[in-house]
Amino acid sequence: MRCGTLIIICAAFVAAVAQAQGPVSMDVSARRVSMNEVFHISITANGSEISEPDMQDVIDAGIRLDTPSHRSSTSIQTIGGETAVTQSRTWRYPASISQEGMVTIPRISVTVDGQEYFTQPKEIEVTRTVDMGARPPDDTAELTIEDLAFIRAATDKRVVYNGEPLLLRLRLYVLDQFYVSLETPRRMPMPETHGFQTGQQWQESYSEMYAGRRYRVTELSQVLYPTTSGDLTVGAWEWQGGVRWFNSRRQPQTAARVFETNPVQITVLPLPTPRPSGFSGAVGRFDVDARLNAEHLTQGAPVRFNITISGEGNPNAISAPSLPEMPWAHFSDPEVETQQQQNSTEVQKHFSYLLTPLRAGLQEIPPVQFLYFSPESKEYVTAYGPAIPVEIQPASDSDTFVAIGGSAEEQRRRIEVYDDGLLPIITDPQVVFSVSTRPGRRLGFLTMFSPVVTLALLIATVFTLKHRRRLLRDTGYARRYYAKSTCIKRLDAATAAEDPTDSLYRALTGFIGDMLNINEAGLTSSEVEAVLSEAQVPEALRSVVVRSLKACERARYAGRGTSKEEATALCSAVRDAVEQLHELLREKQS
Amino acid sequence: MTVLILALAFSSLPHEAHTVLEEANTAYYAGDYALAIEQYDQLRTRFGVNSAPLFFNMGNAWRRKGDLGRAIYYYEAALAVDGRYDPARRNLQTALQETQRNLPVPPATAVQEQGFLRHYPLSPWQGVLATHFVLLLASLLFGIRYWRETTRLKWLSRLLPVVALLLFSFAVADNYFSEPPPKRAVTLQDETPVFFSMSELDSPRFLLYEGDRVLIDRLEGDWMRVHVHGGERGWARRDNLAVVDFAGI
Incomplete structure (x- = not known):
């Protein structure tokens, strides 16, 4: 009986505690930490409506808290037509303690569904020293x-x-x-x-x-x-x-x-006032250097003039130094480059000008000035570069830059084209008014077909040379080629000869011998008839030729002279026959 | 003969043209670039001067006036007149450095749509010269073979005329059937939208910036079809661009 009563009392106590803690719990990431070591306090709460945890008691206990990370999840359950929404939220606070000893994290209050719940307090041991690895025997000093x-x-x-x-x-x-x-x-x-x-x-x-x-x-x-x-x-x-x-x-x-x-x-x-004119805001310590990148200057030929300002100070406050008045030269706008020394406050700022000498002779670039405020001397200081004497040779072609005439200002305008790399305009009327002939893409007829002429010449040459070689090598061809012209000459000569019939006979037989490439010596009229018949010369033409030859034979063997009319008629007949034979036999040969 | 024609052409310009040129140059050096441009333009319109140096001067004047697009346009015009005019090429390069993108001009083959001739490497002029050269070779070869009375290289003496014939055929075809090269245009406005179609209701496909150079292949009313480097193309309003046309400048 007594035992049952004890059990009931314990259960009631546990239930009461559980009711007080309810759906809220707390955990820590370490129970033993070093001073100022960061550990985490995690607080978890479950319910429908959950408020932020009240951490004021924890802070009052000397525990330093940082911004927490937060996580939440929601579950929805529907049982018997009723829907229940349950939320679970977790806060994770980075914390550290700067006092040695046992420190109690007090209970933390969280309101869930309108009721306040508390977490269980937890104790943490905070040590001043850390447990280090193997140390030499003489090293007994404590390490935090x-x-x-x-x-x-x-x-x-x-x-x-x-x-x-x-x-x-x-x-x-x-x-x-x-x-x-x-x-x-x-x-x-x-x-x-x-x-x-x-x-x-x-x-x-x-x-x-x-x-x-x-x-x-x-x-x-x-x-x-x-x-x-x-x-x-x-x-x-x-x-x-x-x-x-x-x-x-x-x-x-x-x-x-x-x-x-x-x-x-x-x-x-603040910087002292009044500030001198020309002060660009540079504060620190600076030096000025100026150099020309060429020893020999020529009138009209630009050279680089470099100014370097180096020292300790804000490079953005270093503006281009004011150039002294130099009417004998033109300066372009500077090209600026800033160089910062590695691992140092030292800075260098380069200003590169394009200097174009306008006048020949001995000149001088006066010292370049740079005004800054020196914190060491607490006053405005002017730094000077070196003066640079220069000797300028006259330009060889005087019509480019310097022989324009007019004031130096006009000369500057003429050469300002170099400032931005733009080539100057063309002023020579002969060049500006020159007729530009743009080559068309399409060619004219004569140009286009000029290869045809070349080809024709080539073909003509080939045929001529081949023909010439054949005349040299092919006797029959050569005899046939020259047969008619030779015969015509002989006929022309025959009319003026003492015995025209003999000359006509020889001319005709010679022509037939050449055309048929046979030996004409001793050819009789009957042999000519046979040869022409073999060469398939038509009967009519064959008979004309044979009759002409027989007429010549009769005249020659009769022993009487031939009248001029007879000779002319015979010559004409032979000429006609030669013409016809030439046409006929040339066709056959070809 | 050419020298004579040039001399006659030069001498035919009235003295007034020289005066106008001097005034234009003076205005340029005085910084009055608007007047310089006006005077240079008079040389073109009144006296018919269409030379590369004149367009080069106009490019410089527009450049000094701060109109980068027109400066590039006139440098391009100078190069259209004389492709070997180096001052215009150099100033054009300088001006292009100041454009937003320094956009290259697309190759002409990106616009021309011919088949084989598009890829044929020789121009008609080069084709004709090559034909002459091959025929000359054929003549030399024939001469050598004739005088040395050899039958060697007979195949070559037959091949060379065939090659010459092919070269000549391609030259003729390229000369008479190929399209003229596409024209260039230069963007004059700060930003010029390029649309998918000829409608400003479309959202622009891309933007052209002042000084951008493009190729054009079609003109339709107030619109022109532009091709830009990278293969993109679209329609832009004509008044936003200037066409580099030797005949039309």
Whole structure:
């Protein structure tokens, strides 16, 4: 009976506790942490309507909290036609404790569905030292987590003039023992620098002794130029990282930490007034150098004139120096190039002018002046470049730049075309009024068909040479080719001969012998008839030829002279016969 | 003869033309580029001067006046008149550096739509010269074979006339059947929209910027079809571009 009563009392207590804690719970990521080590407090609540947890008691307990991450999920259930919506929310607070000893995280209040619930309090042991790896026997000094890695921020000056360069150094120390390493954000955040213009930034790594221990130091340097006078602040350098080391049992340990420096106060003094004319805003320390890139100058031939301003100061505040008056020369606008020295506040700004000498003779480029404010001497200072004597040779072709006449201003206008690389206009009327004949894409008829002429000449040459070679080599062809002309000559000669019938006979038989490529010597009229018959000469023409030959034979053997009329008639008949035979036999031969 | 024709043409210009040129040059050097342009234009319209140096001067004047599009247009015109006029080419390159994109001109083959002749590498003039050359070779070869009385290289002596005939045929075809090269146009406005069709109700396909050079292949009313580098094409309003046409300048 007594035992049953005890059980009922215990159950009622558990139920009461459960009712008080209800749907809210809390957990911590570690029960034993080092001072300032980041751990996480997770609070979970379930219900339909859940309020934000009240963390004021936790903060009052000396626990530092950071912005929490938040996660929630919602489930919807429908049972018997009724729909129930349940929500689950979890808050995860980064937390750290800066006091040693046992620290209790008080109960945290969360209101769920209009009723207030509390989490269970939890205790955490906070130790000042960290358990490090194997240490030498003489190294008994205690190490806190802050000794493993820490950061510092400093500037090289606390009081500067407006525009004066200021170097902000951010140092990150990591203990060079016990395999300590540091996990940093991928992109390291930089402090807020309102009121400053940022300049060059660089990073260096080196080793340094600090408080008797060796540290690996990473130093970030940032050049700042104040843009307004008054009290300015370089904000705190703050970021979260993870420190890793090995404990005495060679187990890897990791502790999250928030690294933070104090803000740096800077007093910015205004520049003295009144400001001299020609002051471009450059503050610092500067030198001026001026050089010509050519030793020998020629009238009208441009050369480079380079001015370099170097020193410590804001390069954006360095404007082009004022050039002294030089009526003997024309200067283009400068090409500007800025060079920043690596890992230094030193800067060089180059101004490159195109100088065109307008007059020949001995001249001088006066010293170039540059006005700036020197914080060291607290006054405006003018820096001077060297004076450069130059000897200018007269131009060889005087019609290009300098023989134009008129004032120097007009000459400047004439050559200003070089300022932007534009070639000058053409002024020569002969050139401007020249007739431009644009070659057309299409060719004229004669040009187009000129190869036909060449081809015709080629063909004619080929045929001529081939014909000539055949005449030399082919006797029959040659006899046939010359047969008619030879015969005509002989006929012409026959009419004037003493015995024309004999000449006519020889001319005719010679012609037939040449045409048929046979030996004409001793040919009789009957043999000629046989030969012509064999050559398929028509009967009518054959009989004319034979009758002519027989007439000649009769006259020759009769022993009497032939009258001129008879000779002429015979010659005419022979000529006709030769013409017809030539046509006929040429056709047959071809 | 050519020298004589040029001399006659030059001497035929009245003295007034010389005066106008001097006034234009003076206005240019005095910084009055609007007057210089007007005077140069008079030389073109009143006296019919269409020379590359005149267009080059007009390009310079427009450039100094700050109108980059027209400067590029006149440099292109100078090169259209005389493709070897180097001052115009150099100033054109300088001006193109200042355009938004320095857009190259698309190749003419991107616009011309012929079949084989589009890829034939020789111009008609080169084809005719090549025909002459091959015929000359054939003559030389025949001469050598004739005088040395050899039958070697007979195949070559037959091949060369065939080659000459082919070259000549292609030259004739290219000369009479090929299209004239497409004309260039230069964008004059800061931004010129190019549309898919001849309607400004469409959303523009892309934009042309001042000084961009394009090829045109069709003119329809107030519209022209432009081809740009990269293969894009579309329709743009004619008043936004100037066509580089030797005859029409």
